[in-house]
Amino acid sequence: MKRLDRPFKKLFRYHNYDFLEKHSGAIYGVWKDFRLAYLNPGWFQFAKENEGEPQISEQWGLGRSIMDCVAGEVKALYLEKLNVCLKSNTVWGHKYECSSANVFRLYHQIVYPLPKHEGLLFVNSLVVERPHDPGRRRERDADESAYLDQNGFICQCAYCRRVKNFRYAERWDWVGEWVTRCPGNTSHTFCPSCFGHYFPIETSD
Ligand SMILES: [Zn+2]
DSSP, rough: OBBBBBGGGGGGGGGGHHHHHHHHEEEEEEEOBBBHHHHHEHHHHHHTTTTTHHHHHHSTTTTTTGGGOOHOOOHHHHHHHHHHHHHHHHEEEEEOOOOSSSSSEEEEEEEEEOOGHHHHHEEEEEEEEEETTTTTSSSOOHHHHHHTTSSSSSSEETOOOOOOOSSSSSSSBBBBHHHHOOOEEEEEOHHHHHHHHHSOOOOOO
């Protein structure tokens, strides 16, 4: 499978290509319109370890927009953050959770703007990996009657992967089964905690 859009390589002027290729985490590059132009071997390794294959290789090749995997408010906020990074030539670093059903994993992602506002490079590194703390993450059953909204969708947080429990005013549960395999009727959003953490509202004081 093709992993590099040849003209994109000239944007790696300030990055060591061999390092990107050998990095154990997933690294990918996009053109300024967010279409994939580079995938390192770590990307495929990550997909394989997370039961993402063969779908990842089949559906997420070069040319596909990374914005296709998000929708609604998540998409709007990503676009805003990434456009700032691209246009003002500033690096955006943040931590995010990407756990499996049994293992808590925290990653650090750095988004580097590439020369002449032509593209972005995403570098993901694993910073914490440990079994879930059962006291803090009580496993819930995949009971659709509690988790479907009025349109028949399961609302999963794009970051912590908890799902909204509609029987309560504000409750988000850990349903391991849907972390391992997200059903087709899943829509991605932010839970209030992740929204507040990742997209803080700037105040003047
Ligand atoms: Zn969350």
